[in-house]
Amino acid sequence: MKTLLQVNASLNGAASQSSRLADVFVARWREAHPQSQVTVRDVAGEAVPHLTAERFQAFITKPDERTADQRTIVAYSDTLVGELQRADVIVLALPMYNFGVPSTLKAYFDHVARAGVTFNYSAQGPVGLLTGKKAVVIATRGGLYAGTPKDTQTAYVRDFLAFLGIADVEFVYAEGLAISPGTKEAALTGAHAQIEALTQEEWKRAA
Numbered sequence: 001m002k003t004l005l006q007v008n009a010s011l012n013g014a015a016s017q018s019s020r021l022a023d024v025f026v027a028r029w030r031e032a033h034p035q036s037q038v039t040v041r042d043v044a045g046e047a048v049p050h051l052t053a054e055r056f057q058a059f060i061t062k063p064d065e066r067t068a069d070q071r072t073i074v075a076y077s078d079t080l081v082g083e084l085q086r087a088d089v090i091v092l093a094l095p096m097y098n099f100g101v102p103s104t105l106k107a108y109f110d111h112v113a114r115a116g117v118t119f120n121y122s123a124q125g126p127v128g129l130l131t132g133k134k135a136v137v138i139a140t141r142g143g144l145y146a147g148t149p150k151d152t153q154t155a156y157v158r159d160f161l162a163f164l165g166i167a168d169v170e171f172v173y174a175e176g177l178a179i180s181p182g183t184k185e186a187a188l189t190g191a192h193a194q195i196e197a198l199t200q201e202e203w204k205r206a207a
């Protein structure tokens with residue numbers, strides 16, 4: 001049985017363009033994998049707290065030396081990590097806010113990047129431990145950035161996922177959503193077509 005993790009990060013709740021497009025991908029993916037299990041983690045709706053010194057200290061304290069508060073902090077991080085470990089496919093709904101990722105998504109990244117758990121340091125550098133997974137990133141933006149030096153968000157997310165061992169990543173873009181009704185419609189139509197093409201590949205693989 002395949003497992004898919006959908007990570008939503010928008011402050012727009014049900015009106016979120018990125019989450020809606022991710023929903024379309026997941027619905028089509030489910031058709032190809034009827035026995036699958038889907039988990040949704042909404043890092044904005046149930047906001048992930050900022051990584052503080054206290055929280056980071058809990059991560060790096062030896063398990064048998066952790067206080068009760070530290071065990072609670074680590075258990076929360078372990079829950080987020082466990083969802084990633086179990087997933088064969090990760091769908092990340094990624095709005096652009098102020099040129100970057102939503103701050104709650106950054107907080108989520110800070111809670112799942114755990115030395116000895118999701119990555120290790122080796123003599124050759126860091127080694128990601130979340131291998132054998134595919135990620136689909138659905139990036140929605142008011143303006144136009146993809147393929148230009150201003151799109152630091154794509155490189156950042158790609159690098160972060162690779163750091164954890166997730167190197168098979170596809171990006172679907174819906175850009176220009178705030179420019180005009182025409183650019184918005186064209187962007188959404190284009191994103192739907194990209195999603196359809198990706199899920200067609202899933203159908204072929206599942207057949």
Ligand SMILES: Cc1cc2nc3c(=O)[nH]c(=O)nc-3n(C[C@H](O)[C@H](O)[C@H](O)COP(=O)(O)O)c2cc1C
Nearest residue numbers: 010012016017018095096097098099140141142143
């Ligand atoms: C707080 C905020 C900041 C934004 N910053 C940017 C930005 O820097 N660049 C951009 O192209 N669009 C920006 N936008 C527009 C969003 O990227 C766009 O509305 C996108 O659809 C958001 O995805 P969502 O509907 O899933 O939240 C911003 C929107 C908000 C609410």
